[in-house]
Amino acid sequence: MLPENLKVVILLATRNGAEFLQQQLESFRAQTYPHWELLVSDDGSTDATRGLVETFARSVTQRVTLCDGPQRGFWQNFVSLVRSEAIHGDLFAYSDQDDIWFADKLAKAFNWFRSRPTEMPALYFTRTELMNGDGTPAGFSPLFVRPPVFRNALVQNIGGGNTMVFNRAARQALLATPADAELVSHDWWTYQVVTGVGGVAYYDAWPSLKYRQHARNIVGANIGLRARLVRLSAFANGRVVTWNDINLRFLDRMRDALTPQNAAVLDCYARARHALLPKRLWLLWRSGVYRQRLFETVGLCLGSLVGKL
The missing domain is CATH 3.90.550.10 (Spore Coat Polysaccharide Biosynthesis Protein SpsA; Chain A)
Incomplete structure (x- = not known):
């Protein structure tokens, strides 16, 4: 206590x-x-x-x-x-x-x-x-x-x-x-x-x-149609790819601190981004990653299909 x-x-x-x-x-x-x-x-x-x-x-x-x-x-x-x-x-x-x-x-x-x-x-x-x-x-x-x-x-x-x-x-x-x-x-x-x-x-x-x-928010609330369009554009214009590149690069440099299970998730997801179809989708599924809403997780799979992860 x-x-x-x-x-x-x-x-x-x-x-x-x-x-x-x-x-x-x-x-x-x-x-x-x-x-x-x-x-x-x-x-x-x-x-x-x-x-x-x-x-x-x-x-x-x-x-x-x-x-x-x-x-x-x-x-x-x-x-x-x-x-x-x-x-x-x-x-x-x-x-x-x-x-x-x-x-x-x-x-x-x-x-x-x-x-x-x-x-x-x-x-x-x-x-x-x-x-x-x-x-x-x-x-x-x-x-x-x-x-x-x-x-x-x-x-x-x-x-x-x-x-x-x-x-x-x-x-x-x-x-x-x-x-x-x-x-x-x-x-x-x-x-x-x-x-x-x-x-x-x-x-x-x-x-x-x-x-x-307000107009000067660096990051705003993630709600509404506008926020959904922003997320879609992030996939379309490659920002998600850039974000993943950054996160995965530095998480990999900290892999000794990760649990073995989470290090395996990291590796599986990283491989899924560059594998050929249909292995790409299989690796994504095997990694177990998910977003909070079903349609967002489906969007994640679609992003994988078109190479936008």
């Missing part, structure tokens, strides 16, 4: 986020679980972002640390937070700069981690409630029902980074990421690594935050 005063380090990546940042910071203040610290990596903001963080730091009793980001993109900023020597905590929570956390977000995550062995890498993430840029409701993110395991993580990211909380053992697994790694996204990589090394991932169907949708 974990102690009641377990420390959660919030990993907040910022860049010119002053328009919405104050609401996010206030949602940290409102957390019913009080044992948190805030580590902010600012990627060269030229607006009032840094000033808002500094003012917030003076108004709370929790420790707030503001550091300079690498200024090489959003996922590099999050990776720098995971690698930061300023981290001294038990749980770690990614945070975007423009959402609003529900008051019980950290408390619910903590309650789940209390039943997990501390030596096992563990990852918690949730559904989200969507809102427009002005804060008006915009529905919910998709509800996932199939197990969040490596066979899913290899071909689909179902964990929104803004909802993710992971333990110290999961952070140690992430620190084994090659220093020269190129990632598609920090959250997808987190899902792949934690499940790949034999850790456990848990998807909570209850939303933990309001996820703001």
